Amino acid sequence: MPELPEVETIKNDLSSEVVNHLIESVDSLDPRPAIFGIPPGDFAARVVGACIEQLQRRGKYLIITLSNGLHIVVHLRMTGRLILARPADPPSRLARLILRLSGRLELRLEDQRKFATVSLADDKGIEDLSRRLGPEPLSEGFTVEVLADRLMKQRRSLKAALLDQSVIAGLGNIYVDEALFEARLHPERRPSSLSRMELGRLHAAIRRVLQMGLASRGTTFSDYRDAFGRPGGYQQHLRVYRRAGEPCPICGRPIVKTSVAGRGTHLCSRCQVPG
């Protein structure tokens, strides 16, 4: 599941490889178009001939800025991958969209479960997208005060609030479970019940797990790969996610798997006490 650290890793990998390359042609390989809002032919007509100027990440979105003023917006959802390849490399059966670039380079969107989305946006479209999303948790502006302000308005569970991209951008199920364990907060706590000290712990935990995930180049269970097709390494450092039955690294009690906000949720029932 590509979350902030995974998308950031892909963005960094791709930036050094595809910036200043021309899009020479586009191949849409799925009868059900991966491209949202525009017929595949129109998509090709609007991007072929443009140069890739910049790659950015906003939340879990990867934004490819072109020389013609348009942006290709990619969301990998659960199983999407953006892989760099050479034309001679045989395409994976999972390939859905191929951008053929100058310099005999290809950028391929592969997706087992076909949830990934690609769309085209102008500057205003990117502004609208960004406005819909909450703050970037690794930015300087993401202070304890900002976190407190955004959580105080929430009435649902802490986990549901943290998964909402309009509250904070970039967190998904893995890093939310890890951050809540790190902060010793139960996922079903009401956000408004958090003390100043607990908010401080949560703020530090969110940043810490994301930074560690980034340092490990993301988390791979089965699907996630970086732009070169390599798995990440953070799964070896996870403390609760997918570790049900294993001893809590702090107190030794078995990690429990339950369901919160409709998502599989992993926690230590001794270290993370409901408020």
Place this chain on the structure above:
DNA sequence: TTCGTCCTGGTA
């Protein structure tokens, strides 16, 4: 605010 939907491979 919660649930169903999209989708397919892996697992019980």
Place this chain on the structure above:
DNA sequence: TACCAGGACGAA
């Protein structure tokens, strides 16, 4: 063979 995994969005 049925169910589970889950990001985002629309419906109830």
